[in-house]
Amino acid sequence: MKATLITLLILIVLSAIIFAPRIYKDVKKKRNYANTYAIQNVGTGKDIRVHNAGNDEGTKIILYNHNNWECITWQLIELEDNAYLLKNLYTQKTFEPSAPPEPGVNLWQQTLGGSHFQYWEFIKQPNETYLIRLKDSELYLTITSDENNSDIILMPKQDSDNQRWKLIRQNPII
The missing domain is CATH 1.20.5 (Single alpha-helices involved in coiled-coils or other helix-helix interfaces)
Known part of the structure; x- marks a missing residue:
């Protein structure tokens, strides 16, 4: 013993x-890490996250409670003025529409740099909030519900907190 x-x-x-x-x-x-943020919906206080922190391509992008976790943290890689590629700190991947962009299309996780559908424009609004638009389109990130694990989809511009986002600076270690 x-x-x-x-x-x-x-x-x-x-x-x-x-x-x-x-x-x-x-x-x-x-x-x-520079330029790392949780992207939080104004109406719900919940963040953009990869479902179940999955690493697989095709994993859906969802809304989830705010935490200082890598799987909820996105590095904004600037491409040009107000246009960014978003890299998840945990998976090291990004997201894009799961089908050709049109209203109601879900988002899913993909490897960085494979498509121009991975480019997002942050359009400044009052009170340090943003609309996030798929570059070269009129489709915006939109929540479908205030529940955890609910889908985030693309929709035309609405005057709603369902499309307003704020950036919460964070540098998680887990």
């Missing part, structure tokens, strides 16, 4: 010695 405890203690100490520098480096890197 005593030998088992000593062996276990040695394994714990060795693991700490081996992994602590890597963990420290990862945490430091994550805290220094």
Whole structure:
């Protein structure tokens, strides 16, 4: 029993010695990411998230309670004035329409850079809020419900909080 405890203690100490520098480096890197935000719907206070933090291409994009998690945090990569590619910190992927863009189309996760349908324009509104429009279209990110895991779809412009978003600066480590 005593030998088992000593062996276990040695394994714990060795693991700490081996992994602590890597963990420290990862945490430091994550805290220094630039332009990372939760994208929060004004009407619900809920954020854009990849469903179940899934890593697979084709995973739907949903609305979810606000948390300081990587799967809810998006890095805004500026392409040109107010147009961005959005990279999820957890999956390292982006989202785009799941079919040719038209009203009511859902969004799904895809690898970065594969399509011009991954480019989003942030159109400033009063009170530090934004409409988020698919570039070169008249379709905007729109919530379908205030429930967790509800779809986010593309719709023409409405005068509604269902299409208004705010950026919440965050640098999660998990």
